Amino acid sequence: MTDDDTGAPAPSAWLEQLSLELRSSAGVPSGDRLHDRDRLAAIVALGADDEQHVQPLVADLLEHAALALGAEVSLLSVVLTDAHLVAGEHGLGGWLVQARAIPVEWSLCATVVRTGQPWMVPDLAVDARTRDNPLRDLDNLHAYAGAPLVTDSGQVLGALCVLYDAPRSFSDSEVDVLRGLADQAMARLQAASAAV
Amino acid sequence: MAAVVGTDEALQAWAQAGEATGARSAALDLENLERTAQWLIQNATDPLLRVVARSCLVRLRAYQVLSTLEGRTP
Numbered sequence: 646m647t648d649d650d651t652g653a654p655a656p657s658a659w660l661e662q663l664s665l666e667l668r669s670s671a672g673v674p675s676g677d678r679l680h681d682r683d684r685l686a687a688i689v690a691l692g693a694d695d696e697q698h699v700q701p702l703v704a705d706l707l708e709h710a711a712l713a714l715g716a717e718v719s720l721l722s723v724v725l726t727d728a729h730l731v732a733g734e735h736g737l738g739g740w741l742v743q744a745r746a747i748p749v750e751w752s753l754c755a756t757v758v759r760t761g762q763p764w765m766v767p768d769l770a771v772d773a774r775t776r777d778n779p780l781r782d783l784d785n786l787h788a789y790a791g792a793p794l795v796t797d798s799g800q801v802l803g804a805l806c807v808l809y810d811a812p813r814s815f816s817d818s819e820v821d822v823l824r825g826l827a828d829q830a831m832a833r834l835q836a837a838s839a840a841v
Numbered sequence: 842m843a844a845v846v847g848t849d850e851a852l853q854a855w856a857q858a859g860e861a862t863g864a865r866s867a868a869l870d871l872e873n874l875e876r877t878a879q880w881l882i883q884n885a886t887d888p889l890l891r892v893v894a895r896s897c898l899v900r901l902r903a904y905q906v907l908s909t910l911e912g913r914t915p
Contacts (some may be wrong), residue, residue: 689888694895725896728903744906748897783910818857 664690678759678801679749680771687800690837693723695804696745698761699732703830704773704839706805714819716807721794721830722754723803729754732803733830751780754804757791757798761801762813763820765790770810785810790820797835854881854890875901 678684692698703721709720721733730751731745733736741747749755753775757764766789769775780786791806805827858880862873874897879895 685889685892689892694892694899725899726893727896730896730899740906740910744903746903748900748903816915 652671655834676765679724679755681800684758684800684802685726687796687798688725688802691796691802691834693732693802693834694725694730696730696732699723700734700789702833703733706826706830706833707733708729710805710807710823711735713822713826714807714815715813716809718808720754720806720808721778721803722752722791723794724749724752724755724758728752729803741784747780753778753780753789754791754806757793757804757806758801761793761795763790763792763824764804765815765820767814770812784808787811787838788813790815790823792820792823794827794831794834796831802831850887850890854887856882866910871901871904 671745677679688694699721707721710716716736718734718736718738720731720735720737723730723732727749729747729749731741731747734741734745737745753764753766756774766772769778769781769787769789773780775789778786786808788809788811789806793804796800796802805823807823821826855877858877859873861884862876862880878894878897878901880893882898885891885894
């Protein structure tokens with residue numbers, strides 16, 4: 646069952662295989678917060694998956710986050726189903742400048758979305774959840790702190806996070822600063838959406 | 842995509858996108874995947890389908906950049 650000229654599988658064969666793959670993947674109950682329809686709808690409604698929209702809204706907050714927490718890099722990360730989108734950044738370098746995205750299985754911000762709580766990793770090499778993360782080598786990432794981006798309706802879209810190239814601990818007041826900036830970023834995104 | 846919008850809707854959307862873009866290879870390679878996802882973003886009426894397709898494209902962008910770094914891919 647092939648196309649006459651190319652020898653490629655006919656559309657019906659392609660669809661049959663795709664059907665099998667989709668049904669197979671759907672057979673496993675996800676339960677993953679990343680796939681929550683209401684969460685994804687909120688991302689769409691706020692235009693949070695559009696870097697061009699988000700970056701100017703939060704650039705000063707991200708600079709403030711980096712300065713206040715002594716970080717090289719700060720990000721506003723929106724976690725989609727398969728990828729962590731760098732919707733806003735300050736001080737970003739390397740391959741991420743081009744990609745502005747991280748595979749979701751490497752994303753520390755995905756953990757923030759799943760728990761809905763701030764997450765501090767003083768040393769990625771020590772924490773069992775991050776020890777084998779490829780970003781340690783790729784980006785020389787050694788410490789991380791992220792606070793959830795929560796909408797008024799309680800959906801967690803991503804995280805405002807800071808990244809370090811050396812291990813460091815985080816004080817409660819630093820976490821409070823990060824959480825406050827995440828709340829400000831969400832307020833701006835929601836206000837921009839309401840103004841349209 | 843099926844986990845978000847359901848199997849039947851996902852299948853129907855991909856079938857439409859596949860037919861519209863001519864991405865008919867049984868092995869959905871990167872080029873076909875990109876074309877299909879682009880089509881979905883532009884044509885899908887369900888915003889959830891569009892955001893899942895966008896997620897797929899964003900991941901693909903990361904994959905393509907990582908591929909240039911000594912073969913490091915997810």
